[in-house]
Amino acid sequence: MSNHEQHEQSHSSVMRKTMSRRQFLSYTLGGAGAFMAGGVVLPMIRFAVDPILQKKTGGTFVKVAEESAITSEPKEFKYQIHQVDGWYESDPERSAWIARDQNGTIFALSPVCKHLGCTVNWNSQNDNQYFCPCHEAKYSIDGKNLRVAPAPLDEYEVEVRDGWVYLGPVKPNSRV
Ligand code: FES
Numbered sequence: 279m280s281n282h283e284q285h286e287q288s289h290s291s292v293m294r295k296t297m298s299r300r301q302f303l304s305y306t307l308g309g310a311g312a313f314m315a316g317g318v319v320l321p322m323i324r325f326a327v328d329p330i331l332q333k334k335t336g337g338t339f340v341k342v343a344e345e346s347a348i349t350s351e352p353k354e355f356k357y358q359i360h361q362v363d364g365w366y367e368s369d370p371e372r373s374a375w376i377a378r379d380q381n382g383t384i385f386a387l388s389p390v391c392k393h394l395g396c397t398v399n400w401n402s403q404n405d406n407q408y409f410c411p412c413h414e415a416k417y418s419i420d421g422k423n424l425r426v427a428p429a430p431l432d433e434y435e436v437e438v439r440d441g442w443v444y445l446g447p448v449k450p451n452s453r454v
Pocket residue numbers: 391392393394395396410411412413414415426427
């Protein structure tokens with residue numbers, strides 16, 4: 279082997295070693311960087327997406343009134359619900375008109391007028407009807423729309439347990 283050939287061979291072996299060291303370093307650093315970036319980015323993605331993946335908590339029942347306080351005359355009860363909407367949690371106040379029908383069954387109506395959403399009152403005109411002061415809609419004791427409003431008052435889901443009335447989500451009126 280000539281001197282020139284020996285020199286070429288040793289030079290190419292040095293090149294190979296240098297390349298493989300570079301590759302090793304770049305793989306190692308790249309891998310470590312990706313691992314660290316994943317450690318930072320994945321929790322951020324999880325935080326951003328998590329509330330969307332959670333089940334909504336709107337279907338729970340809330341203790342609102344003592345069963346013994348409910349008569350055939352509708353009474354207004356105010357209560358709070360805990361609401362989770364994505365990242366936003368709140369405790370808005372709700373109200374319901376609760377009464378017993380002729381069979382003694384307890385039912386609860388939403389006070390939200392089905393015309394444009396004002397709040398109705400019971401018997402404010404001394405006519406045993408619900409009345410909305412905004413445009414004078416009227417409803418029967420069961421929530422049937424008698425004037426102005428296009429639909430009956432909504433109803434709450436009701437559960438009676440251990441002497442207490444619990445209210446759940448609003449549903450379309452099933453009484454009229
Ligand atoms: S909002 Fe009730 S009558 Fe118009």
